[in-house]
Amino acid sequence: MLLIPTSLVIAITVAWGLDFAGKTSWFIVSDGSALVVNVIGNLLLIPSFGAKGAAISTGLSMWIVLLIEAYASRRVYPVAYKFRKNFAAFAILISAAFINTFFNPLFGTLAALVGLGFIILLYKDLLKTAIKDGLNSFKSLFSKER
Numbered sequence: 001m002l003l004i005p006t007s008l009v010i011a012i013t014v015a016w017g018l019d020f021a022g023k024t025s026w027f028i029v030s031d032g033s034a035l036v037v038n039v040i041g042n043l044l045l046i047p048s049f050g051a052k053g054a055a056i057s058t059g060l061s062m063w064i065v066l067l068i069e070a071y072a073s074r075r076v077y078p079v080a081y082k083f084r085k086n087f088a089a090f091a092i093l094i095s096a097a098f099i100n101t102f103f104n105p106l107f108g109t110l111a112a113l114v115g116l117g118f119i120i121l122l123y124k125d126l127l128k129t130a131i132k133d134g135l136n137s138f139k140s141l142f143s144k145e146r
Contacts, residue, residue, distance in 0.1 A: 003059035006093065007066040010086060015069040017077030026076075030068035034061040052101055059097075063090075085122055092118050 011030075018026050041057025049056070074081065096115035100108030120127060 003090070003093065003097070004062050006090070007059075007062040011062070011066040011069045014066075014073050014079075014081055017073035017079055018069065021076040023072070023076045026069065026072040030065045030072070033068055034065045037061050037064050055101075059094075088122055089119050092122075 015027070018024055038057050038061035041060055042054055045053025045057050047053075070081065070083065073079070092115045096108075096111040099111035103111075
């Protein structure tokens with residue numbers, strides 16, 4: 001279930017190109033493809049895994065939406081999105097979620113912490129900038145020069 005909000009936010013962000021280009025019919029393609037994948041996934045996974053199977057199927061469906069909308073958006077409204085870090089972060093999240101779902105809770109906690117560490121390392125430049133900007137904003141709130 002972790003993939004749903006994450007991939008939805010990224011899909012909405014990259015899909016603006018479809019809106020700008022007036023090619024919103026791609027949303028029907030992406031959502032229709034996700035629907036088909038989700039129905040098939042639910043039929044195959046729910047009998048074996050129950051709610052976990054439904055979560056896996058839904059997460060995969062959201063991933064399909066993200067991939068199709070990102071591809072279509074870049075095709076009709078070229079923007080140089082850099083997906084390498086995003087895909088690496090997704091791989092880390094999927095791995096941690098898989099371990100958390102199907103293994104001992106202790107392994108799940110360790111996988112989540114290790115995954116978080118890798119994601120922090122992956123985005124350390126953005127994290128440094130965010131901390132710096134946050135501290136500057138905090139300082140400006142309490143400065144005498146307002």
